[in-house]
Amino acid sequence: MIQVLHTPVLIPEIGMLVSDTLPHHSCRRCGRCCTSKLVPLYSKDLDRLDGFKGFYLPTTAQEREITGAECKMKMVKSRCVFLEGRRCTVYDRRPDTCRRHPFIVTGRRILVSTACPGIDWSRKGDGCLPYYKGLSSGISESLDQFIDVRTKIRSRRTRL
Numbered sequence: 001m002i003q004v005l006h007t008p009v010l011i012p013e014i015g016m017l018v019s020d021t022l023p024h025h026s027c028r029r030c031g032r033c034c035t036s037k038l039v040p041l042y043s044k045d046l047d048r049l050d051g052f053k054g055f056y057l058p059t060t061a062q063e064r065e066i067t068g069a070e071c072k073m074k075m076v077k078s079r080c081v082f083l084e085g086r087r088c089t090v091y092d093r094r095p096d097t098c099r100r101h102p103f104i105v106t107g108r109r110i111l112v113s114t115a116c117p118g119i120d121w122s123r124k125g126d127g128c129l130p131y132y133k134g135l136s137s138g139i140s141e142s143l144d145q146f147i148d149v150r151t152k153i154r155s156r157r158t159r160l
């Protein structure tokens with residue numbers, strides 16, 4: 001029987017669970033995180049990909065509210081423009097979102113993707129929190145605010 005470390009809380013709008021710890025992760029190279037995914041791009045990411053053209057689009061108002069980013073990676077037929085088969089053609093220059101996936105470590109929360117098949121909730125991960133926090137600096141503040149607001153709205157509805 002699988003023993004779950006704790007009971008994580010789902011944030012449906014972003015398909016992630018708020019957790020109190022990093023679970024174990026071993027990438028299965030399924031390529032799911034490069035398809036049908038919002039990959040926000042911050043100035044650091046755009047600088048890293050300098051020289052490439054036509055790979056990004058403006059974010060929608062809700063995407064900006066959640067991520068704080070003005071741009072996102074372009075997907076063609078739901079696939080990232082840099083994905084070939086299951087291979088990232090800009091691996092060494094990939095955005096922070098891709099480097100930290102399936103985790104986001106904000107100033108106040110640890111979030112874990114619900115879609116990544118490489119997560120094992122029965123084992124504690126050996127990932128380094130400060131490392132993931134550094135890679136989440138672009139999204140951290142907006143996402144914490146977004147979750148604060150959503151959590152308040154939900155608890156108000158439950159009390160009614």
Ligand code: SF4
Pocket residue numbers: 026027028029030031032033034101102115116117118
């Ligand atoms: S979804 Fe998870 S297992 Fe699949 S490629 Fe991405 S990180 Fe690896």
Ligand code: SF4
Pocket residue numbers: 033034035039073080081082083084087088089090091094095098
């Ligand atoms: S940049 Fe690379 S790792 Fe990131 S979504 Fe695109 S193909 Fe995947």
